[in-house]
Amino acid sequence: MLASPGIGSGLDVNGIVKQLMAVESQPLTALDNKEAKQQTRLTAFGTLKGALSSFQSSLSALSDPAKFTGVTANFADATLASVSATSSAVVGSHSVEIQTLAQSHKLKSANYATTSTAIGSGTLTIQFGTYNGGTFTLNPDKAAQSITISSDNSSLTGIRDTINQANAGVSASIVNDGTGNRLVIASNDTGLSNALKITTTDADTNNTDNAGLSQLAYNASTGGTTNLTQTAAASNATLVIDGISISKASNTITDAIEGVTFNLLKANAGTTTTLNLSRDTASVQSTVSSFVKAFNDLNKTIVDLSKYDATTKQASILTGDSTVRTIQTQLRNVMSNPLTTAGGGLSILSEVGITFQTDGTLKFDSAKLTSVMSDPTKDVSTLFASVGKTSDSLVSFVSAKNDTVNGEYSLNISRIATQGTAVGSSAAALTINTGVNDKLDLTIDGVSASVTLAAGTYTATSLAGEIQSRINGVSEISSAGIKVTLSESAGKLTITSNRYGSASTVSITGGNGKLDLFGTPVETSGVDVAGTINGITATGSGQTLTGAADSSGLVIKITGGGTGARGTIDFAHGFAKKLDKLVDDMLNGHLIDSRIDGINASIKDIDAQRDTLNQRLADTEKRIRAQYTALDTTIASMTQTSNFLQQQLSNLPSTSS
Known part of the structure; x- marks a missing residue:
């Protein structure tokens, strides 16, 4: 057999086999084309899912009821305050007159030659409160802080750094006045109730002299030690709003006018400035306009994927696809069907200027939306968001889920939520002695902690403040986000957890001060609110009730009032929520995924057909090549015989006729 096909016979065996296999391989090309088309369809559905996801993202802003009730604040003189x-x-x-700004309490030390001058070691205890008439009243909302000054950090610089690292509600700095260095200690918070009281436990055992760490003592109450000097008194911000005098501890004021925050920048006593509050229509216009654009972008994607060009007679990759038609139909139906129980005087999108055009896109008339927003009888939020309107001012709508059914729900409360308490059985001892009755062990809302009270003689009110500040300041309690409130009545102390519900508990478990301060306390756990929504028992947790059946997922908060019938909740899903649910079902259900799964299955089947066809083509090529190789060999042999015979014949003697 010849090593190279065609050499002996002159036949182009490789070329012949290649051409024959090109014909045999035509089904393989058809499979490739078929797969390419399926891959294109797969990409198209991926593009469609991406467009739906982008549209769904645009719905989140419309789903927030507060977005439609926003208010803008304009302060005529922006140099005096920023307002929101x-x-x-x-x-x-x-009308607003800013008379004074709130100020932090600041104290300075004596003058020291260098920043490395040794002051002393021991413990600094910092408390916050109000000085008035020679007395210091603790701020019960600010916990006392103890800072240990080691002998290694007893210099002016070391004390400054230790104070700043303690995060104790004060800051320390060193100021050189040209004659020496002074330690300046300032409260981080402004206001009369954040004045500083600094006491020391001095390593030299004398806590009131002007030596060692007690050089930093400051107590401006009658009989107190004031080795530091006040450089700036703690003061409140004072302002007059509509003729009403107001005093606040901070220059950031959130509770002077409901819903308004002032950030005071400068005082201008004697001059009034106008604050105007108006509906934030611009934000709503922008949000609705973005929604319309997002829908039109989605619509363009759908049209591009499914249109038929009559001029070129060219179809798009998804022309005539039933899934695309279903998506278009469902979106349009949701946006066209009126809301039945919106409760805000609006039921269709055209009422706020959103209408369908003949090409399937949306058109937005912003003037119509502005007109509706100026109508006090209309609530645009109910047209888009999931909103519950309550008839009782002490009942508020919190949230709802997609499966909460639209409707009016009656509310009946059988139990109001309460807080956990521990009430003293006898009047508290008002003198606290170190190591005698200065410790309390407590468990608040399931978190255990121990506190140590400052020794001294108190009134019942100031003792309540001391205990409250110590409990709220202990790390185990504060880090868990737990707070308590202390109160007194006829000398008896009460600790109340700020939490509501069955998880709200206060237990005084021990400590040498338990008996003197609380006797045998009466401890009562909080209870969850209980009641029914539309006659069906709801689940209570703290002050919130969560409905069941049709009201499943409906959460409301009851902040007070009595038991019995408490009015109604008028609830409805707006268009944004309805669309969000629809798109979510499209993206996470079977509508598109089943088509993608089908396409992937087709591609897998094509791959299997290709494998089978490739194997058959390999067998065919092997057979054809074998046949032509045999033919090549035969022709080569015959050619050799022919050449031999011609040679022999040419050697025969010639004969004459």
Whole structure:
């Protein structure tokens, strides 16, 4: 057999086999084309899912009811204050006079030659409160802080750094006044109630002299030690709003006008400035406009994927696809069907200027939306978001789920939520002695902690403040986000957890001060609110009730009032929520995924057909090549015989005729 096909016979065996296999391989090309088309369809559905996801993202802003009730604040003189407002603010105008700014309490030390001058070691205890008439009243909302000054950090610099690292509500700095170095200690918070009281436990055992760490003592109450000097008194911000005098501890004021926050920048006593509060229509216009654009972008994607060009007679990759038609139909149906129980005086999108055009896109008339927003009888939020309107002012809508059914729900409360308490059985001892009755062990809302009270003689009110500040300041309690409130009545102390519900508990478990301060306390755990929504028992947790059956997922909060019938909750899903649920079902259900799964199955089947066809083609090529190789060999042999015979014949003697 010849090593190279065609050499002996002159036949182009490789070329012949290649051409024959090209014909045999035509089904393989058809499979490749078929797979390419399926891959294109797969890409198209991926593009469609991406467009739906982008549209769904645009719905989140419309789903927030507060987005439609926003209020803008304009302060005529922006150099005096910056002002912002929330949706709870009432539209109107106010006259404002800023008389003084709030100020932090600042104290300075004596003059020291260098920053490395040794001061002393021991413990600094910092408390916050109000000085008035020679007395210091603790701020019960600010926990006392103890800072240990080691002998290694007893210099002016070391004490400054230790104070700043303690995160104790004060800051320390060193100021050189040209004659020496002074330690300046300032409260981080402004206001009369954040004045500083600094006591020391001095390593030299004398806590009141002007030596060692007690050089930093400051107690401006009658009989107190004031080795530091006040450089700036703690003071409140004072202002007059609509003729009403107001005093606040901070220059950031959030509770002077409901829903309005002032950030005071400068005082200007004697001059009034106007604050105007108006509906934030611009934000709503922008949000609705973005929604319309997002829908039109989705619509363009759908049209591009499924259109038929009559001019070129060219179809798109998804022309005539039933899934695309279903998506278009469902979106349009949701946006066209009126809301039945919106409760805000609006039921269709055209009422706020959103209408369908003949090409399937949306058109937005912003003037119509502005007109509706100026109508106090209309609530645009109910047209888009999931909103519950309550008839009782002490009942508020919190949230709902996609499966909560639209409707009016009656509310009946059988139990109001309460807080956990521990009430003293006898009047508290008002003198606290170190190591005698200064410790309490407590468990608040399931978290255990121990506190140590400062020794001294108190009134019942100041003792309540001391205990409250110590409990709220202990790390185990504060890090868990837990707080308590202390109160007194006829000398008896009460600790109340700030939490509501069955998880709210206060237990005084021990400590040498338990008996003197609380006797045998009466401890009562909190209870969850209980009641029914539409006659069906709801689940209570703290002050919130969560409905069942049709009201499943409906969460409301009851902040007070009595038991019995408490009015109604008028609930409805707006268009944004309805669309969000629809798109979510499209993306996470079987509508598109089943088509993608089908395409992937087709591609897998094509791969299997290709494998089978490739194997058959390999066998065919082997057979054809074998046949032509045999033919090549035969022709080569015959050629050799022919050549031999011609040679022999040419050697025969010639004959004459």
